[in-house]
Amino acid sequence: MADKKRPAKKKAGKKTPVKKKPIPKKAAAPKAAAAPAPGKKLTIQDLAQIRDKTRALLTIREGQGRAKVTVHMGTCGIAAGAREVMDALLDEMQKRKIKDVVVTTSGCVGLCSREPMATVEIAGEPPVKYVDMDAQKIRKVLVDHVLKGHLVKEYALAVGNEMLF
Amino acid sequence: MMEDLSLHVLDIAENSIAAGATLIIVTINESRKRNLLTLRVADNGRGMSRAELRRARDPFFTTKEKRTGLGLPLLAQTAEQCGGGLTITTRPGKGTRVEARFFYRHIDRPPLTNMRGTMMALVFGHPEIDFRYRHRRDGRIFAFASRRFIPARLAAGGLAPETIGRVRRHLGAGLRRIGTT
Numbered sequence: 001m002a003d004k005k006r007p008a009k010k011k012a013g014k015k016t017p018v019k020k021k022p023i024p025k026k027a028a029a030p031k032a033a034a035a036p037a038p039g040k041k042l043t044i045q046d047l048a049q050i051r052d053k054t055r056a057l058l059t060i061r062e063g064q065g066r067a068k069v070t071v072h073m074g075t076c077g078i079a080a081g082a083r084e085v086m087d088a089l090l091d092e093m094q095k096r097k098i099k100d101v102v103v104t105t106s107g108c109v110g111l112c113s114r115e116p117m118a119t120v121e122i123a124g125e126p127p128v129k130y131v132d133m134d135a136q137k138i139r140k141v142l143v144d145h146v147l148k149g150h151l152v153k154e155y156a157l158a159v160g161n162e163m164l165f
Numbered sequence: 166m167m168e169d170l171s172l173h174v175l176d177i178a179e180n181s182i183a184a185g186a187t188l189i190i191v192t193i194n195e196s197r198k199r200n201l202l203t204l205r206v207a208d209n210g211r212g213m214s215r216a217e218l219r220r221a222r223d224p225f226f227t228t229k230e231k232r233t234g235l236g237l238p239l240l241a242q243t244a245e246q247c248g249g250g251l252t253i254t255t256r257p258g259k260g261t262r263v264e265a266r267f268f269y270r271h272i273d274r275p276p277l278t279n280m281r282g283t284m285m286a287l288v289f290g291h292p293e294i295d296f297r298y299r300h301r302r303d304g305r306i307f308a309f310a311s312r313r314f315i316p317a318r319l320a321a322g323g324l325a326p327e328t329i330g331r332v333r334r335h336l337g338a339g340l341r342r343i344g345t346t
Contacts, residue, residue, distance in 0.1 A: 071290065075236040078176050079167055083279070086286040094329040105290035107183055107229065 066100040067146045070119040071138075074108025080115035081134065088135035089118075092142050101146055114157065120145050131157040167239060169278035170204060170267075176236045177206045177263050178287050184210025184261065188295045189287070193280070195269065195302040195345070202249075202269045202277075207262040213255040221253055240265050247271040279346055281336040284309065288332060292324060293317075300343060307339040 071077070071086045082105075089103060109117065114131035118138060121127040128151055130141055137155050144150045167173050174191060181189045186208035194203045213221065220226035222241050227234030240263075241251040249266035267274045280300065288296050288311045296311040314332050315324065340346055 071286075073175070073179050073286070073290070075176050075234075075239065078172050078179070083172065083175060083282050083286050086290065087282050090285060090289050090329050090333075094326050097326045099324075099326060103289060105179065105182070105286065107179065 065102040066123055068102040068104065068121040069142065069146065070104050070106050070121070071133075072107065072109055072115065072117040072119070073105040074112070074115075076108050076112035077115040077117060080112075082116040084135050085116045085118065085133045085138045089138050089142060092139050096143075096147070098142075098147075101142075111157075117157075122146065122149070129157045130155045167243070167275070169275050170202075170243075171278050171280045171283045173236075173240045173243070173265070174204055174206065174280070175283040175286055177204075177240065178208075178283075180236060180263075181206060181208035181210050181261070182287075182291055182294065184208060184212070186210035186260065186294065188297070191284070191287075191296070191298045193277070193298075193300045193302075195277070195300075197269055197303055200269045202267040202274065203264060205262065205264045207260065209260040212257040212259050212261050213253075214257055218253060218255055222251070237263070243267075243273075243275065247274040277345065281333065281340055281346060284336055285329075285333055288315070289324075289329060300340065300345070302343045302345055305343040307343045309336060309339060 069089060071082055071089065073082045073086070086103075086105065092098075093101065093103065106119075108115075109129075111117065111131070116133040118130045118133050118141065119127050120130065120141060122145075128145070130137070130152070132155070133141075137152075141152050141155060144152050167176070174193075178189055178191060188209045190205075190207045192203075192205040192207070194201070194205075196202075217228065222238050224235050224238040237251070237253070244251050244265040244267055247267040248271050249268060251266075252264045253261065254264075255261040280298075284296070284298055287294075292311070292315045294311070295317075296309075298307075298309040300307045311332075314328055314335070337346075
């Protein structure tokens, strides 16, 4: 756990404005925070901000980002074009500088005729399965569903979990 | 059907991922002089038992709860049609190595096409896995290691989006340098 916390602190340090740089160090050692740096007092709001940032980073690191997109890459999916779907997804993630979405691949889910497929899981919501994906459709799913929270009905197959084949 | 051999590489490497590998080594060797193309995917996953290995080329055998397992049989078929073949070496608990060989200039040999796309899908689909990729083409070599771009401590998430572009450019430039994509 201590090992995991260390990089998070560094990141939080990087993201806070320059004048707040010493804050994360203190957040790690609450006793030290009681004695503020000269000329700068640590407010409750500052602490809350640090806590939120660190927590966000930690959840992503533990593989529980705000959302997870799974591109199904069984032999069927690959033959149907899952690699192009993955490529478009990565491209869009990079362009929009998305940090809190986890992308992964998995196997065939037994619906080979509707490949390429992708599953979108948003924290606290049931997973949604999208079928007959292509580069353009996955971009739309990422923007509309993952970023804006509107399920893309016309591409969705069903809502719920599947058995992995 | 798989249109190109880089899709087969992706498919076989996905098997390695399913086998719980933490290290996957992709090796491609193109030798026009020897008229030979070999693809190899080696992993440290759970490996196959003797019974599983015996049936690995059977399209109606799979370790999963479905009726077909087409990945390896399709690659074996393609390789054999091109005057080559497929070799699977495996040890339970140690890992598996799949090697496919083709006559480079065989009329039926599919093109390799898009190794960059294949490696991108693997590396960013599973940043927790240590991917090594070595591509030799007529004496020119391109070598890639995912850990150079994605340190293990960041692999479970928290990747900077810029990393995607960096890896894509690195793969593109390296493969262009040895005369492929």
